[in-house]
Amino acid sequence: MGRIAVTDGMSEAAVKVLEAAGHEVVLQHYTPEELLSGALADFDAVVVRSATKMTDEAIRASRTESEGIGFIGRAGVGVDNIDITTATECEVVVCNTPGASTLSVVELTIGHLIASARHIPKADRTLRSGEWAKKSLRGTEIGGKRLGLIGYGRIARGVGEVAKAMGMVLHTFDPYISRDVTEASQCTLHDDVDDLFRLCTHISIHCNLSPETHHLVNSERLSMMPGVGADGTICGNHIVNCARGGIVDEAAVLAALETGQLSSAALDVYEIEPPAGNPLLEHADFHGSPHIGAATLEAQARVGEEMVGLLIDYFNDDRPVSAIN
């Protein structure tokens, strides 16, 4: 039986299952300073979301010679807040819950795509201010347009399925995927990400944040976007990011909104969160949400269930199914 620290919350149901299995669960958030002074060294495992940063130093401080944490569970998908190299070196297994939030992020992405093309947040804003802006809120359909998916993992494929049902034409760039996968879902795979920007009026980001993808969406690429849909409609260019902040250069997006090269930008994630004082948030054709891609009752329940399974495997000396090191 183990001692498990849960630093960024977990569903109540999951905590109960772990306790019923004989584990001790401590729900407490620790500051970076507390992590560095060894607050986790008394535990066998830690479960984090994105708020707790398991840096090289934080991981080393959570280990003693023979004891301390041997498991870092990321309740969610992105592990950019965990130093995997150090974890591996310290023989700490790192697991995430990759499938739990897929549907929630897919739905938010589709919601932002349509909200962008049809000005839904602006419509609500003008209506509340007493304005009947029917004429200035003319939009365009997403059906008949090319959707460029940057990354073609679970979430992108889910977005693609719905977008196809709405009549969009799928293109993707993903250097880690085989052509069989994209062909099976009628999505054209490109070897050069620039091709996506040259072809697509609607681009949605579904890759990890890494040195390779940092500011992948920059002003040069935004300037390549065609503004004219596959169906000939002058629909402008639209960017959605429900993946990770930092992949999009926010200053470049603001500049492109200002020149009109971008007709809309919808972000759920930001390079700095919260994005206080970011002038992008004031632009009329921007709309955003505060990193709520996985913020649904369903995703949080599934994350808890998956994490319980991973922890139970770990304490049984089985390799957890989603171990990534």
Place this chain on the structure above:
Amino acid sequence: MGRIAVTDGMSEAAVKVLEAAGHEVVLQHYTPEELLSGALADFDAVVVRSATKMTDEAIRASRTESEGIGFIGRAGVGVDNIDITTATECEVVVCNTPGASTLSVVELTIGHLIASARHIPKADRTLRSGEWAKKSLRGTEIGGKRLGLIGYGRIARGVGEVAKAMGMVLHTFDPYISRDVTEASQCTLHDDVDDLFRLCTHISIHCNLSPETHHLVNSERLSMMPGVGADGTICGNHIVNCARGGIVDEAAVLAALETGQLSSAALDVYEIEPPAGNPLLEHADFHGSPHIGAATLEAQARVGEEMVGLLIDYFNDDRPVSAIN
């Protein structure tokens, strides 16, 4: 060759085609008083959207004993602004363009459904006001929930196809549809509209406004909604109306938002448009748009193309395909 009055606008391309075919097109809006004093009696045909009300008196004033308009074209779907009985009696053919805006309304409906379940307009509002409301904006997925479609015409079927691709379970009430049609699209047809409210956490309206459907969504029916999704999630109840104002009792919706029986309400149409001073617009869990269901470049182009075809048939003494009387 005919004289055609276009009172609420039409796409430039459509006007050019009519002129090239030898017709005279006058783009001018007339007040109700002008209509009653015979402003249209000099024309052979009139094309309206929803702003021009072709009442009994307006139609009679547009006819002389042997002359005047013989064709009323509704650039759009709903003909509740045209007195069909009087038109028939006066031998005036009434046509609409039923297919032109289908996809645009389908997309806006899906957009509002997701925006409701995931608080997209509220997310944007709080973000702009400098608040990072991640925790209070937890939503629910629409996948796994029952969607009740009131009316099962073209638009409802289009919404149903996308909703199915997103994992929703379809139910409908439509006294004018055959069970073959609903079964073919895996949608359960109910004989009593109350069953839809008892079963469905998400309801979207896709019927005409008529005495039969006026205030069809009332407080009694709203109070029947289950609040628990087909998948067991406590997702609350959600109403979307992109059809016609007046089908929803707006006071009942506001009351249900206030008690929490409704978690959200999204309206594109209102009993009085613009809905100035309507307290519903101030509720945090309401969001709306100013009757922009068909307000896309694509729909407006298609409406123009369809209307040209109808007018050309009419002036060739052929019965226009979408004649409804």
